[in-house]
Amino acid sequence: MTSDNSAVTILVPGKLHEHAAKRVDGAFRMVRVDRADPKFVTDDMAGSVRGIAAMTAINAAFIDALPKLEIIANFGVGYDAVDAKHAGKKGVMVTNTPDVLTEEVADTALGLLLNTVRELPRAESWLREGRWVRDGAYPLTGTTLRGRRAGIFGMGRIGLAIARRLEAFGLPVAYHNRSRVESVGYEYHPTLLGLAEAVDTLISVAPGGAATEKAVNAKVLEALGPNGVFVNIGRGSTVDEAALAKALADGTIRAAGLDVFANEPNVPQALLDAPNTSLLPHVGSASVHTREAMADLVADNLVSWFGSGRPLTPVPETAHVAAKQR
Ligand code: NAP
DSSP: OOOOOTTSEEEEESOOOHHHHHHHHHHSEEEEESSSOGGGOOHHHHHHEEEEEESSOBOHHHHHTOTTOOEEEESSSOOTTBOHHHHHHTTOEEEOOOSTTHHHHHHHHHHHHHHHHHOHHHHHHHHHTTHHHHHOSOOOOSOOSTTOOEEEEOOSHHHHHHHHHHHHTTOOEEEEOSSOOTTOOSEEOSSHHHHHHHOSEEEEOOOOSGGGTTOBOHHHHHHHOTTOEEEEOSOGGGBOHHHHHHHHHTTSSSEEEESOOTBTTBOOHHHHHOTTEEEOSSOTTOSHHHHHHHHHHHHHHHHHHHHHSOOSSBOGGGTTOOOOOO
16 A cells, blocks of 8 residues: 655655656655755755765764655665754655666666776777877786786675676675675685785775775876776775875876766866776766666655565664654
8 A cells, every 4th residue: 555645744855866756756745945055045945855866975063954854765775965963863864776787887887887997988999099090009008907916805795796896807806894705715804905915906885984085096006007997886985096196196006987076077187198997977877777767766665665664775873763653
């Protein structure tokens, strides 16, 4: 049985995936504001908003401006832009969209890795610019996947899906997490530096936030070494971008493939100018198929919460939050 939630007010700050907005609007009373800023919260919203559906940052002040708030349904598995700790303290549930994007992001990670070591986008430009005809074959690539040893920073859902693909490509896999994953036999390194020393291909798919801020720093890049390839499909904040640009320029590492950046959509000029980078505009999960599945999970979390009092995919910081008695 589906409950009637048409009187439950859900606030959508800023942009939201069209399918998610359509589903929220169909099942709830949806209201919108331009940005997740307390100054946009009207008295009506303060008195009525019980849920948020968002793909934007939600800070403590915005949570505090909505005293009736029960749940924040975040569009995306990464929720570092939502103050989930504060939400947990205030008894507000936070949900994200895990699993439904795992395979898509892992596919993108492997594409980005291949683009980086085999220079496929540059080779395509060579063809399109007529240089194949004018200048002959595209130069042989100095880098290859052959003989590489891969290390994954963040062996979670997506990390495991990347590891499976790397195995199929014939690469040995090691990883770093804060804790060992008992269910897999990949080589574990208790420190990121130790992992970087052991491999020449580092793939970061760790979450953003204070604990991973600039974790991939000059020391880690130096440990990766002159044949090193760094791929980031996790969060830009995990990398010291100035140190990365320097390492790419002075030969500390060989190449980098980046889908995510610290200050999106702005990409540091040094990374744009570097001849040994392959860059993507945060497209890890960006297919119609996968974004629609994420949109459904945002709506399904709200429907489940206001129907049965249980979220489908709560984040750990708010797993303890119970629904209010209705
Ligand atoms: P997940 O299953 O939670 O995996 C995260 C992994 O990172 C866990 O294994 C965790 O292990 C490890 N980790 C967390 N904090 C760490 C720390 N401080 N030091 C070392 N390891 C740490 O998440 P997921 O579903 O795989 O997603 C991972 C991330 O990918 C998301 O948070 C998001 O930022 C990013 N992402 C990017 C895109 C894109 O479009 N580029 C798309 C989707 C997701 P421990 O807890 O044992 O440390």
